[in-house]
Amino acid sequence: MTTQTPRPRISWFIWLTLLLVAVVVLGGELYLMKFSPRHAAKPLPVLAKVPEFSFTSQSGATVTRESMLGKVWVADFIFTRCAGPCPLMTEQMRRLQNATESAGEGVRLVSTTVDAAYDTPPVLTKYAAKYGANPDRWSFLTGDPAKIENFITKGMLLGLAKDNEGAPIHAQKFVVIDREGRIRAYHDLEDGETLLPKLVEDIDALSQEKPAPTAN
Secondary structure, three states: OOOOOOHHHHOOOHHHHHHHHHHHHHHHHHHHHHOOOOHEEEEEEEEEEOOOOOEEOOOOOOHHHHHHHEEEEEEEOOOOOOOHHHHHHHHHHHHHHOEEEEEEEHHHEEEEOOOOOOOOOHHHHHHHHHHOOOOOOOOEEEHEEEEHHHHHHHOOOOOEEEEOOOHHHHHHHEEEEEOOOOEEEEHHHHHHHHHHHHOOOOOOOOHHHOOOOOOO
16 A cells, blocks of 8 residues: 655745735835826927916916916816806816915916906906915916907917807816926816826926926
């Protein structure tokens, strides 16, 4: 009668150790994929240059392209009488204001009305207060309607029209602009819950960019 030599068994401790190592390795890879620094990724493209503009904020201050240089900012276009997407857009901007609070005035938000004849600074002041806008970081702009239309369509490269009743029809886009006044990204209101993380990610990336060298 032959006796079979029992096969060596791997103890439960070794199996547990191997399992923990696999979990740590997989977790590390997922962390790097999700939270790796933006500078390691492909930089945001330069899409266009924001043109010269001069509009009036809700507090009566003049806001220009020059005054926004050195800041990363996000722009959108709304009007206070809007019964459609504007409240949703402004709510997203409110959330963005809160999400970037630690950046201070280095990150700005700019909402320009497409109904300038009605949206005067006092009207915009009341609207801004409704959404808890910090006037040092979030400007609501108005100005000459023709100049605003030109700024939107030819400068920011967005659509603007009127419906049969004369109400504005405008793009539901959020425009991300770098510290040199260049458009670097567009995001849509329809992005839903992914909109805010995308905007924060872009702002973060542009805030880390080094300024372009100036010619001597």
